Amino acid sequence: MPTFANRVAGLGTTIFSEINDLAAHHQAINLGQGRPDFDGPKEMIEVAAEAMLSGKANQYAPGMGILPLRRNIAQHVQAFYNLDIDPETGVCVTSGAAEGVYSAIMSVVNPGDEVILIEPYFDTYLPIIEWAGGIPVYVPMRPPQWTFEPDELRAAFNAKTRAIILNTPHNPTGRVYTHEELTLIAELCQEYDAIVISDEVYEHLTYADARHIPIAALPGMFDRTITVSSAAKTFSVTGWKVGWTYGHPELITGVWRIHQNVTFALNHPGQFGVAHALTMNGSYYEDLQAMYTAKRDFLLAGLRNAGLKAIAPAGAFYIMADFSDVFDGDDVAFTKHLISEIGVACIPPSAFFSEPNKGITRQYVRFTYCKTDDILQQAAEKMLKLRG
Ligand SMILES: Cc1ncc(COP(=O)(O)O)c(C=O)c1O
Structure with missing residues (x-):
């Protein structure tokens, strides 16, 4: 049977799809992919909906x-x-x-x-x-x-x-x-x-x-x-x-x-x-930063309470956390453990390193905090189990 080109042969499923599938299978709280579980500004969505309903943008x-x-x-x-x-x-x-x-x-x-x-x-x-x-x-x-x-x-x-x-x-x-x-x-x-x-x-x-x-x-x-x-x-x-x-x-x-x-x-x-x-007034961005600062600080405290080490990141909506005090193994093994035994999904960052440098992130995993406060709270509670 004909098959795909060489450039495709080495490509597997992306880490995000892999983790999403695993998280769904174990019904884990997904702090993996950087995908907010809340909507953007309503007025922006209304403008897009109107562009569809009026027929001007179909x-x-x-x-x-x-x-x-x-x-x-x-x-x-x-x-x-x-x-x-x-x-x-x-x-x-x-x-x-x-x-x-x-x-x-x-x-x-x-x-x-x-x-x-x-x-x-x-x-x-x-x-x-x-x-x-x-x-x-x-x-x-x-x-x-x-x-x-x-x-x-x-x-x-x-x-x-x-x-x-x-x-x-x-x-x-x-x-x-x-x-x-x-x-x-x-x-x-x-x-x-x-x-x-x-x-x-x-x-x-x-x-x-x-x-x-x-x-x-x-x-x-x-x-x-x-x-x-x-x-x-x-x-x-x-x-x-x-x-x-x-x-x-x-x-x-x-x-x-x-x-x-x-x-x-x-x-x-x-x-x-x-x-x-893009025309919304300037306070939109300040409000967004204030919202994410609170979520960042909440998740940071949750991770530290669970025994992970992490420093407050200055940007984006991810925290790299060092799990070496609570788990013996690499980032992929910890991610699987966290999903299947604790019920929380994260991303193993070795997927973002070249082969020779994967060891740099051996004891780190990435969590996102672009989630509702309720989801972050549930994740923090579950992760307390990491302390044994
Ligand atoms: C660094 C970086 N670049 C690009 C993207 C993809 O952005 P978009 O959804 O606009 O294609 C992401 C999404 O997570 C990202 O983290």
């Missing part, structure tokens, strides 16, 4: 995205980061950040190019680099602070470096890169003429003093950065898959050329909803 959308959405993305980027984006040529709306990253990588990486990946990395980055014929070069971040060594980063750059994939605020560690870290990356990219693909889907999820800085806003970086973001996490609509890329028109033209041959256009009604959401 056919293909323009390939680059509807202009009101592109304009509002440009205004948002101007208001928050003081970046000047041309909504006509500098924004391409994509099917979630996931397709944004795909189209960005495909549009800049040639076969044989090296692409720097900071580990742990969001799991889709690696296969996309490989499909483009790129060669991944890994730079690990290490616990407990989850920072990279500047010398290791420097050593990863060379004349073959074409791009680096960044993700800040970071999944799964919750790191928010500092100005100093971003400056080092920016200097190396300029020295080696490399492009940054910056995945900023958690741009509005930062806590306390942490502030998200888009690397595109650093001197000399706008022309060499494709920034990727999405409505998924900011507006709690992961199911809509409305994302976008922005940057210099020269780079965004490349993204668009890939995009038009992959999805061509995306979810038309959702684009109206997100265009509206």
